[in-house]
Amino acid sequence: MPIHLTRLNLDGTCSPKPLLGGSSLPDDVKASVGLGGVNRWEDVLTVQRLLNGTPPEQGGPVPKLPEDGIVSQRLILAIAAFQRKQVGWSDGRVDPGGETIRRLQAINEMPAGKPSLAPLAVESIPAALAMIFLARAHLMNARFAFAGGGGLFASVYASAAALVNKHFHLDRAVSPLSALDMVDGIFSKMQLAIGHVPAGTWVFEDDPSQPPDVAYAFTYWGGYLFMTGKSERRREGLFWLDRIYLCRRLVSYDRDTIVYAMIHELAHFVGGALGTSDEVDDWAYAHRPTGYETLAPYRAVRNADCYSQYAWEVSRHVAYRHDAHRV
Numbered sequence: 001m002p003i004h005l006t007r008l009n010l011d012g013t014c015s016p017k018p019l020l021g022g023s024s025l026p027d028d029v030k031a032s033v034g035l036g037g038v039n040r041w042e043d044v045l046t047v048q049r050l051l052n053g054t055p056p057e058q059g060g061p062v063p064k065l066p067e068d069g070i071v072s073q074r075l076i077l078a079i080a081a082f083q084r085k086q087v088g089w090s091d092g093r094v095d096p097g098g099e100t101i102r103r104l105q106a107i108n109e110m111p112a113g114k115p116s117l118a119p120l121a122v123e124s125i126p127a128a129l130a131m132i133f134l135a136r137a138h139l140m141n142a143r144f145a146f147a148g149g150g151g152l153f154a155s156v157y158a159s160a161a162a163l164v165n166k167h168f169h170l171d172r173a174v175s176p177l178s179a180l181d182m183v184d185g186i187f188s189k190m191q192l193a194i195g196h197v198p199a200g201t202w203v204f205e206d207d208p209s210q211p212p213d214v215a216y217a218f219t220y221w222g223g224y225l226f227m228t229g230k231s232e233r234r235r236e237g238l239f240w241l242d243r244i245y246l247c248r249r250l251v252s253y254d255r256d257t258i259v260y261a262m263i264h265e266l267a268h269f270v271g272g273a274l275g276t277s278d279e280v281d282d283w284a285y286a287h288r289p290t291g292y293e294t295l296a297p298y299r300a301v302r303n304a305d306c307y308s309q310y311a312w313e314v315s316r317h318v319a320y321r322h323d324a325h326r327v
């Protein structure tokens with residue numbers, strides 16, 4: 001079975017997480033990077049990662065830089081912008097031991113005094129479960145509308161169906177009821193994954209990457225299979241397949257972000273493995289002009305953001321906004 005480790009980034013989009021194979025990435029440079037620099041591949045990559053890990057209000061690049069180890073005009077401009085914000089001058093170059101690299105390291109360091117996110121996640125499980133439970137109850141109301149029933153409650157069912165259609169587009173599905181079954185099945189597996197003590201409390205672990213990954217969380221598509229004991233426990237490099245890893249950056253965000261990230265990651269985790277018909281992918285994001293509204297129903301019910309955004313709107317009556325949760 002092919003495995004796919006995917007990471008939920010701070011801008012609310014997902015990308016593949018490189019497997020580090022137990023080796024640690026440096027957060028220091030051996031030679032200069034940027035304008036007129038030596039620009040060793042590893043050093044350029046380090047600076048790109050550190051800049052991407054810097055919030056925009058602290059001088060980080062928008063949009064993020066590609067992390068490819070290749071020096072570019074964009075990278076030099078991003079270094080200069082960071083320097084103007086952080087050190088009051090700019091030469092577009094990061095020198096070993098210099099002020100720029102020290103500021104980058106300091107900003108990317110774990111906030112002190114909050115060493116572990118796993119207990120925070122465990123505390124957030126009831127909130128996530130409540131959200132999942134409400135989503136399933138809401139789906140049940142929508143089911144009556146799709147089945148053509150209603151009677152006294154027709155308007156309640158119709159409004160439930162409208163919200164389901166907003167996110168999953170079942171009104172365009174060939175068979176809305178079987179698509180709805182898939183959606184409910186994913187939410188039901190989320191409940192099974194985190195709703196049982198103590199197993200549910202083991203799902204979330206702290207990111208063991210060194211230095212810490214700059215993201216919300218990451219997990220394997222279909223990792224749930226390894227949790228249920230249907231497949232033998234496995235690890236790839238530092239990462240167990242039956243876990244959802246929470247990144248340290250989450251401590252800079254409010255509790256809502258943890259709950260949102262949990263549901264988004266759970267959708268990938270309980271969906272099928274990469275390449276199976278029930279994998280839960282990232283086809284589109286509600287906050288990006290990437291065609292969330294026009295996703296085919298077949299894709300929408302296999303799209304992680306549809307699950308997290310739908311559950312969020314059922315409970316909170318508003319869309320989840322990625323830019324409103326820093327503390």
Ligand SMILES: [Zn+2]
Nearest residue numbers: 008014282304
């Ligand atoms: Zn995702």
